[in-house]
Amino acid sequence: MKTIQPLPLPFRGIVPPMITPLADENQLDIPGLERLINHIIAGGVHGLFILGTTGESTSLSYDIRHELVKRTCAIVNGRVPVLVGITDTAATESLRLADTAAKEGAAAVVAAPPYYFSLGQPELIEYYEYLVERLSLPLFLYNMPSHTKIVIEPDTVKTLSQYDNIVGLKDSSANNAYFNKVMAKMKDRQDFSLFVGPEEIMAETVLLGAHGGVNGGANMFPELYVKLYAAAESGDLETVKRLHAIVMQISTKMYSLGQFGSSYLKGIKGALSLLGICSDYMASPLHRFREKEREILAEQLKEIQQQL
Template sequence: MKTKHTLPQPFKGIVPPMITPLKDETNLDIPGLERLINHIIEGGVHGLFILGTTGESTSLSYALRHELVARTCEIVDGRVPVLVGITDTAAIESLRLADTAEKKGASAVVAAPPYYFNLGQPELIEYYEYLVERLSLPLFLYNMPSHTKIIIEPDTVKTLSKYKGIVGLKDSSANNAYFNNVMNKMKGRSDFSLFVGPEEIMAETVLLGAHGGVNGGANMFPELYVKLFEAAEKGDVLTVKSLHGIVMEISSKLYSLGNFGSSYLKGIKAALNIMGICSDYMASPLHRFREAEREKIANNLEEIKSKMLNLKH
């Protein structure tokens, strides 16, 4: 087993949902993967999350998913905790991937609800019970209703938090009312980590007591998101306002081109490719940006980079 980083409780900070650098449908971009991981870690992040939505997990073959876990853990080599997404419609495949994660040195796994049958909350509780009883790694719940059709209700989060192996929640609903409700129900559990996915609301949720962000932009600009998190954790509202403004520039100028449901992901991959970090190939059914959009991304990236220079001073 490779060097492993044990999760603190609560786990806090910026945990980028890493994109998956691909050469084609069946091969990872290995040099790009190494450059990307080192780039992210050098930005001061607190962990790394692979095989989430931003990692195109559901579009990858099982062989690629297992290979990505092994190679990522090897490259990270214990420098930060590695969290592995094990979301699947088949629980047995989730457990197989979790087994690989444990053997290769990951620190935790992350599971959204199975996304085919529309489970009720009692069934959802039974599903997570089934997983946690068979897992050797800590488990984060992953609320992603836009993709799974299922909300992990605040009361369900509270019920599941009673299991020793369930240590936190990643919420990608972008629903502040939902997240505030969860925080209120969990206020007596300082050991249970609460993270948000959408970077546009990360700072405000941390100011209100959340533990951090799983923010896609930290693939490109990890230092920015770390500084924003640190400012929010300290209650430094002036710095939060300044840095949050740059995050919103990233959101509007890199994530919103064209009429694509996947514009956010296309934008991140195009930007990383333009930055010389890794390939922008996307697994089917998605496709990378064409030249017209790439040109816009390149121009917008230069504008954002000029603002990023102020972070160095």
Template sequence: MRKSNLMRPLKGIVPPMITPLLDRDTLDVEGLEKLIEHILGGGVHGLFILGTTGEAPSLSYDLRYELIKRTSKQVNGRVPLLVGVTDTSFSESIKLARFSAEQGADAAVLAPPYYFSQGQPELIEYIGHVTKELPLPLFLYNMPGCTKVHMDPETVMILSEYPRIIGLKDSSCDMMYFHKIRAMLKQNPEFAVLLGPEELLAESVLLGADGGVNGGANMFPSLYVALYNAAVKKDIDTVVELHKKVVQISMTIYSTGRYGSSVLKGIKCALGLMGVCNDFISEPFHRFRDPEREIIRKFLSEIKIDV
């Protein structure tokens, strides 16, 4: 097994990679290879597979394992590889994590199980049991919109003291939550705090976040890397200009459809139109049809990314 290059804390842009598909249970292998090189070519600092943007809960286990194997082999240690192991089954989460470690992944990412709601003491106990079985360092994943469970700041504080838990990916869209987390963790500088909502990337990094796990970096990785770098340097003029691009993406590509699935559909549609990979989406969703595709095509022609 190769030596991990995972730094503590993990900093920078760690795109939550989409999962290129040909149909319900077939990877778009050629598209996957092109997508990985497209993302890494943008100078990102890591890669996260089998998250929300990767449609993990909708994928068969066979497909998840194939994705882990192919991605790990291609990335080959060029950046840290994080693998989502969230599942409703404790045992399946551990199996995914063990396989990921065998294939060379650097860390696992775990959200609360997403069917039964847990109280905070139950969540702490559950994650404590998981860490005893894990062969990899662990990032917590706060995604209350999908899991129905919010990781309270106090819960994160307790779990941050577990040696195997090294960071948090927060997708709550709650900046008050972020400020509380940062204040409570000020004595633990090796614990990474990464934000998911890209509209908050600039603000959060300026205020102490370690980076972003931003879906738009599937399409335009260099944009998000440049915005992160400008925020770290506190180059406000550059931050303002690049942040406008991120907001433009949010208000166009992510806002074309009528439902919450529009973000994922928009990213996959854009990547398809860019010639990177197939835009098939696993059920219960479907890819954009011709009217929406033409809208996305128009938006892509108007978005000028020159970083």
């Protein structure tokens, strides 16, 4: 097992949910992975999150998931903490991936609720207790109700935070009322990290006391999101307004191209391909943008770049 530096608590900053560069259905784009990781870290991010929703984790074979953990930790080489998504319908697979993460030097793991059976909150608490009792790495809860059908209720977050090894929450619900309730519940736990996924609300949540963002756009423009986070943390409202406007352009244009539920992910992968960083191949059942959308995306990318 490799030695890692313990996470500072609370953990703060911009932690991009990295896309998974693929050469085809069964192979990573290794040169692209290295370019992507170096590109993201060069932007000043505070950590890296792999095998989340943006990383297409549930569409990847177990072999690729384990290989991605190994290669990512080797390429990062301790420059920033690596967080590994271990969400699965089978707890044994989650624990197996967590074991690989620990052996390769990851700093923490991240787990959303299992996404087949609709668990009640007592069952959800038991599930996370089962995991945490068997994990050697710190665990972040991951609230993603649109994909899992389950909300990790604020009271459940509070209950689970009593475990020393459960150190934070990533909320991708885009529900400000929910997130503010969680912050209110956790106001006496300054060591418990609260992150939001949707970049459209990252700045305002940080202004209100959140610890950072797990924002997909930081795959493409890491420095933009780092600067926006820093401005929000310091209360620099003029800079927040200016940079947030660019983030909203990315959201409304690059993430909304075509009639696809996966336009957000197609947009990020397509842009990274246009930037010459990595392949835009997507694991089945998803597929990359065709030429028509790609041409529009290229124009949108140029427009954004001119504002940076």
